[in-house]
Amino acid sequence: xxxxxxxxxxxxxxxxxxxxxxxxxxxxxxxxxxxxxxxxxxxxxxxxxxxxxxxxxxxxxxxxxxxxxxxxxxxxxxxxxxxxxxxxxxxxxxxxxxxxxxxxxxxxxxxxxxxxxxxxxxxxxxxxxxxxxxxxxxxxxxxxxxxxxxxxxxxxxxxxxxxxxxxxxxxxxxxxxxxxxxxxxxxxxxxxxxxxxxxxxxxxxxxxxxxxxxxxxxxxxxxxxxxxxxxxxxxxxxxxxxxxxxxxxxxxxxxxxxxxxxxxxxxxxxxxxxxxxxxxxxxxxxxxxxxxxxxxxxxxxxxxxxxxxxxxxxxxxxxxxxxxxxxxxxxxxxxxxxxxxxxxxxxxx
Amino acid sequence: xxxxxxxxxxxxxxxxxxxxxxxxxxxxxxxxxxxxxxxxxxxxxxxxxxxxxxxxxxxxxxxxxxxxxxxxxxxxxxxxxxxxxxxxxx
Numbered sequence: 001x002x003x004x005x006x007x008x009x010x011x012x013x014x015x016x017x018x019x020x021x022x023x024x025x026x027x028x029x030x031x032x033x034x035x036x037x038x039x040x041x042x043x044x045x046x047x048x049x050x051x052x053x054x055x056x057x058x059x060x061x062x063x064x065x066x067x068x069x070x071x072x073x074x075x076x077x078x079x080x081x082x083x084x085x086x087x088x089x090x091x092x093x094x095x096x097x098x099x100x101x102x103x104x105x106x107x108x109x110x111x112x113x114x115x116x117x118x119x120x121x122x123x124x125x126x127x128x129x130x131x132x133x134x135x136x137x138x139x140x141x142x143x144x145x146x147x148x149x150x151x152x153x154x155x156x157x158x159x160x161x162x163x164x165x166x167x168x169x170x171x172x173x174x175x176x177x178x179x180x181x182x183x184x185x186x187x188x189x190x191x192x193x194x195x196x197x198x199x200x201x202x203x204x205x206x207x208x209x210x211x212x213x214x215x216x217x218x219x220x221x222x223x224x225x226x227x228x229x230x231x232x233x234x235x236x237x238x239x240x241x242x243x244x245x246x247x248x249x250x251x252x253x254x255x256x257x258x259x260x261x262x263x264x265x266x267x268x269x270x271x272x273x274x275x276x277x278x279x280x281x282x283x284x285x286x287x288x289x290x291x292x293x294x295x296x297x298x299x300x301x302x303x304x305x306x307x308x309x310x311x312x313x314x315x316x317x318x319x320x321x322x323x324x325x326x327x328x329x330x331x332x333x334x335x336x337x338x339x340x341x342x343x344x345x346x347x348x349x
Numbered sequence: 350x351x352x353x354x355x356x357x358x359x360x361x362x363x364x365x366x367x368x369x370x371x372x373x374x375x376x377x378x379x380x381x382x383x384x385x386x387x388x389x390x391x392x393x394x395x396x397x398x399x400x401x402x403x404x405x406x407x408x409x410x411x412x413x414x415x416x417x418x419x420x421x422x423x424x425x426x427x428x429x430x431x432x433x434x435x436x437x438x439x
Contacts, residue, residue, distance in 0.1 A: 006381055009365055012372060057363035059372040085361070087374050109359070109374070150375075218377075 007289075008244065010056035010279060013089075015247040015258045018046070018074060019066040024093050025189075026118075026129045028156055028197060030258055031249075032188035033066040040250040043073035045271070047080050049248070052275040054084035062089040064258065066250065069096045075104055082110045089114060091154065094140025095133065107148040114154045114180060115141055120167035124160050128197075141175045151177040152218060157207060158184050158197040165210060169217060180218035181211070186315035187259040194315070204328055238306045242267070242288030246279070254278050256288045259311035260320075293323040301329060350438045351398035354425055357432050362390045371433050380433050382424065386410065387417070393434055399425075 019040055022033035041049070053061070061081060068074050069092055081088055087110050094115040105111045115137060119125030122134035129137070144151055153172040155161060161168070165181065172179040186194040199207065211217060219237070241256035248254055252270035255261050267285050268278030279285065293307035307313070308324020316325040323330065356362060359375040368384035382388070387406045391397075397405070403421060407414040428434045 006365075006367060008370070009363070012370075012379060059361055059363075060374075 010053075010058050010276075011246050012058070012240075012244045013060035013062055014053065014058055014245060015062045015064055017065045017247065017249050017258065018063060018068050018077070019071040019250050021070045022065060022067045022093070023070065023096060024067070024130050024133060026093075026116075027193050028118075028128060028158065028184060028188075028190040030185065030188045030190060031064075031066065031261060036066075037250045040071075041252050041270075043076060045252070046073065046077050049252070049270055049275065050077070050081050050084060050086070052270075054086060056276060056279070058086060060087040060089065062091065064091040067093055067096060069098075069101055075100060078104060078111075082108070086110070088112070091116065092140075093129070093133070093137065094144075095136040097140050097143055102143060102147070105144065105147070105149045109150075112150040112152065113144060114152045115144070115177075116156075117141075117153045117168070117171075118155055118158070119161045120164040120171055124164060127160060128156075128158065141177070145175040145177070151175065152180045153177050154180045154182055156182045156184050157199065159199060159203065160197060162199060162203050162207070165207075169214065178216060178218055180220070181207075182220055183309070183312075185259045185309065185311050187261070187311060191315065199326075204326060208328055238304060239291075239309055241310065242285040246285070254282070256284060257311060259309075260314070291321055293321055296323050296327075299329060351400070352436050353395050353398050353439055354393050354402070354428075354434050354436050355395035356393045357435055360433055362393060364389055371428070373433065376432075380428070380431065382428075384424070387412075387420075395437070398439070 017031060019036055020031060020033045021036040022029070025034065063074075065071075068090060078088060078090075089112040090105075091114045094117075105113055116129070117125060117134070117137050118128040119134065125134040125137070126132065141151075141153070153168060153175075155165070155168050157165070165179075169179045184190065184198055190197070211219065239257075241260070246254055246256055246267070247258040247261065248270070249261055253261075254267045254270060254275070255265050256267065265284055267282035270278070288310070291307065291310055293313075296302050296305075296307045305324070305327070308327055310320035312326060313322045313324055314320040357373070360371055360373050362369055362371045369382045369388055369390065371380040371382065372378075373380075387410060392402055392405075399421070403414055403417045406412065406417045406421070410417075425434065425436065429436055
């Protein structure tokens with residue numbers, strides 16, 4: 001898809017980090033969450049933002065953070081969003097679920113719940129998410145399973161858990177959930193562990209094949225295509241930052257994506273401008289919509305990936321406009337085939 | 350018998366400059382329809398039968414009704430097949 005030919009009047013979905021407060025200290029946390037930020041948005045401000053998003057036709061809001069369930073007004077905010085007909089995907093560590101939250105999720109067609117679990121065994125998961133978390137996360141899954149809640153386990157694929165994907169898929173199925181595999185990216189605390197935890201070229205190739213055989217496993221954008229159809233060929237999917245999606249941080253700053261929450265990529269402040277103004281006019285977004293690594297243009301997969309993930313490129317190559325360092329064609333000499341169906345799949349959260 | 354079109358239960362739609370963007374909640378899937386100014390979201394609210402839809406488009410755009418009919422029936426068939434909309438006889 002060429003985004004220049006299909007510009008969107010609003011994002012399809014938006015990642016909203018409602019707080020940076022978190023009870024866990026995962027070594028690969030994309031936003032280095034720990035404590036609440038000073039002056040995080042209140043409920044009234046948040047509702048006003050929802051009004052703007054609803055008015056523009058945003059379909060879906062993906063909550064992350066920080067642990068969203070630790071935000072005091074999260075459930076009332078969720079109610080307000082659902083009242084507007086907007087779909088929500090709640091990414092939670094699963095350790096602070098309470099009865100009120102579970103009641104909100106139960107049987108609600110506008111809710112998807114995504115539980116983060118980074119290993120099929122305590123030995124692996126707890127090295128990434130903290131001692132004792134495996135057991136607590138599974139307890140959370142047990143509380144959510146069988147209630148008519150759209151449920152998935154989200155695993156950030158690293159060198160540590162790479163060998164456990166089959167077990168994680170089976171574990172998810174045992175709770176009536178699907179497995180989503182997310183890309184490990186060097187942002188937040190993950191910058192420090194990037195070299196140790198990132199996948200090797202050989203592992204990326206194996207992962208590509210593994211996903212190709214499992215259309216039921218979900219992924220996200222600028223990773224392997226979320227759809228089985230899209231996975232018929234070797235390669236990454238395209239990035240939707242600033243085009244299909246964007247990120248809102250706890251104090252109202254807007255970024256192209258959750259993995260680039262740094263000052264130079266701040267597209268605007270919702271306390272000073274409307275969302276529409278930022279989406280339509282921010283120089284940051286305009287720049288992201290034009291991002292196309294020149295060296296990729298002759299690649300047969302260019303129309304499918306458009307250069308891949310700018311966040312990884314920026315960290316590894318110090319240039320958001322350079323090709324994705326984990327491009328399979330580059331690391332493995334693949335041929336990159338994929339059908340050209342005229343639809344797209346969104347990978348939220 | 351008239352045929353009316355309606356969004357599938359898990360689908361939402363919005364107007365874009367190039368046409369319509371459909372979003373499937375359950376499948377997390379998007380459908381891009383390059384329909385320009387022919388179609389609007391309200392055409393899928395279940396109150397437009399095929400004849401009134403074709404008449405509306407032809408009247409607003411000046412396109413021949415036969416051309417509109419062929420295009421709309423093709424498109425609607427595709428969207429029905431993909432579970433984006435449903436058609437109902439009334």
